Amino acid sequence: MDAIATSAHAHRGSPAAIERRRQRMLAALGVPALALLAVLFAYPVLRLMALSMEGGSLTWYAKALGESFYLEVFWITVRIAVIVTLATLVLSYPIAYFLATATHLGAALGFALVVLPLWTSILVRTYAWMVLLGRNGVVNKSLMAVGIIDEPLALLHNELGVVIGMVHVLMPYMVLPVYAAMRRVDPDLLQAAEGLGAGALRIFYRVFLPLSAQGIYAGCTLVFVLSVGFFITPALLGGGRVIMIAVLIEQQVREVLNWSFASALATVLLVGTIAIYGLAQRAIGERADGAT
């Protein structure tokens, strides 16, 4: 950019003045987006949060965090998010490893299989899981036909069904960052470890796993934060029995019409999400600094 400044120098004043003008113009380019975000994002969200403290009291927060039914909702939400995050990690790590080490063709094919669900509507996938997991669904029928079970398993309208559906939706968000981290691992380091006489398992635990940990942290943060706010999957696969926080907020706004309470719940969810995200970013950042 300095070159522009110098070439224009002769015509339009000092380089500093030109740079100032350029910065003003660049700042102006951000104004439409800023206006849109202010009016349709920042203002409505702050306005919603303000509703929770109407009259200056914390009654609605006392209700959200004091009554056992609502505490249970928070607990279920966090529990499901933790289980989903761990299950997603366990299933995604081998896939990411496969993608990172596969031949060109294998990687291309594997990628298609990982990314295709990501592009498919969540509604389509959730519907398909209802077909698969129902009492007379594909999974139960197949298991009974093979003779593994005599009675259909309860896979739908409970936490298990919600977890299965969410893991499926969120897996790509884990596979991709873990894969990216694995690709950054220098193969020379693995060779060096092997040359020094380390076995395959030892190389994996002592060299490869720590070096790919960055991607694991990033993936877990993303999946957890997304899980906590999930609505569609619990609403459909939970069959009204698994109330996660987003489902509760929707009910409060659309059925109970209790805006103040919904707002208190939303504020707790928002503050929790941002806190977790912020803490995780900081932790990842520190680890990254420590590594260099």
Add this chain to the structure above:
Amino acid sequence: MSTPAASSRNLRARLRRLALGLVCAPIFVFLMLPLVVVFPLSLSSAPYLQFPPPGLSWRWYQSYFGDPVWIDATVRSLVIGATTTLASLAVGMPLAFSLVRGRYWGRKLLDRLAIAPLIVPTIIISVAIYGLFAKLKLIGAWYGIALAHTILALPFVIIILGASLRGLDENLEQAALGLGASRWQAILRVTLPEIRPSIVTAAVLAFITSFDELVVAMFLAGPQMTLPKKMFDNIRMEIDPTIAAVSVLQILIITAALLIAQRFGRGATPMDINGA
């Protein structure tokens, strides 16, 4: 000629590879199962969910195309998706330039604000905008949904275009300036063509973000239907295989959008999101 030690190492490596494949195969099946299952289901002749289907028929496709509510919802979703795409590019492209090249005060904050809709749960954004729009009497207006979707699509546009602009060789633009082009000419004739693949990728992602979006639409659409809203209601109320036919059609539409991106963009993979 390989030594025995080398060949045994080779064998072990192969066995490990095989074990990895055995672990991964069922996980890949898990990923694909829901996508695969809707195809035969959409061609079922039974009026209820039955798998495998007792016979084949096109009746669920006919029931989709014959129902004005479905078609109306689809058209509305396409219009909202197209509007969202245009709006998020119109606002997002200048913003991406501004964020990547600007060094002004508040730039970091603006960056955070633009990315925030990705992290803030959609239910919160939906309820918040619902409260505002109810006051402004905008519930049921299709452009209200498109505006709200633009907020959701903006982070993708910023991340993808931002990554592309950062990777761009600014010398090209300077060369154009040195050859006598004005700054706007340089941007229009040199920079924009250079980042075109990313613009296509961003556009496709913005479109899908909107076309697939349920929660915002559920709150803002009022009595109107969008495709995801109609699908959600159908799944909740009565499960007949029309929804499977719609699912297949939606998979085909999204695949078409991706193929367009492949053709005109440089590989619209989510890695672009991830790389930033």
